[in-house]
Amino acid sequence: MSNITALMDRNKAFAGSGAWQNTPRLPFLPFKALYIITCIDPRVDPADFLGLEFGDAIVARAVGGRVNDAVIRDLSYIGYLVEAKAPEGPYFEAAVIHHTDCGSRLLEDPDLRHGFAKRTGYDEQELAALPATVPAETVRRDVAKILEAPQISTRITVSGHVYDTATGLLQTVTEAAGVGSRTVPDPADA
Ligand SMILES: [Zn+2]
Numbered sequence: 058m059s060n061i062t063a064l065m066d067r068n069k070a071f072a073g074s075g076a077w078q079n080t081p082r083l084p085f086l087p088f089k090a091l092y093i094i095t096c097i098d099p100r101v102d103p104a105d106f107l108g109l110e111f112g113d114a115i116v117a118r119a120v121g122g123r124v125n126d127a128v129i130r131d132l133s134y135i136g137y138l139v140e141a142k143a144p145e146g147p148y149f150e151a152a153v154i155h156h157t158d159c160g161s162r163l164l165e166d167p168d169l170r171h172g173f174a175k176r177t178g179y180d181e182q183e184l185a186a187l188p189a190t191v192p193a194e195t196v197r198r199d200v201a202k203i204l205e206a207p208q209i210s211t212r213i214t215v216s217g218h219v220y221d222t223a224t225g226l227l228q229t230v231t232e233a234a235g236v237g238s239r240t241v242p243d244p245a246d247a
Pocket residue numbers: 096097098101120121122156158159160161
């Protein structure tokens with residue numbers, strides 16, 4: 058018996074509901090034209106705080122909701138799929154969401170960071186850049202990273218938001234902007 062066994066009844070109820078039959082025309086054309094990038098934190102599930110329903114959005118999760126190379130690769134892949142298989146769109150908005158009280162901030166502790174780097178071989182400097190210390194700043198940086206990535210489809214838009222774990226509220230930091238635009242200021246210039 059695995060931990061997931063306890064949830065099998067919920068799966069049977071889901072299968073019985075028929076909700077899974079209401080699928081988008083193509084799986085990379087979610088109903089709400091959203092590609093959400095957020096933290097793995099169980100308190101930060103967009104199905105909960107955005108009320109996502111079946112097929113509404115593509116959801117990518119990484120520690121801190123940080124935009125790493127794997128996130129860029131997947132995002133560029135899905136954008137390319139739309140260009141190649143459904144060029145008429147709709148093209149999605151990539152919504153990056155960082156949050157308060159993020160577990161990534163534990164890496165601000167030099168001892169913990171050093172121990173993790175030693176245990177795994179990951180670069181300590183890179184780990185130091187991971188924490189969403191001020192989520193409104195890191196989300197702005199990650200939106201800029203996507204907008205500047207040459208791999209990303211120029212047909213998509215990118216927005217940035219912060220979820221507050223103390224209130225349940227989501228606040229927009231950067232409105233949706235087109236890839237290739239320079240409308241997102243570099244936090245380093247601020
Ligand atoms: Zn987090």
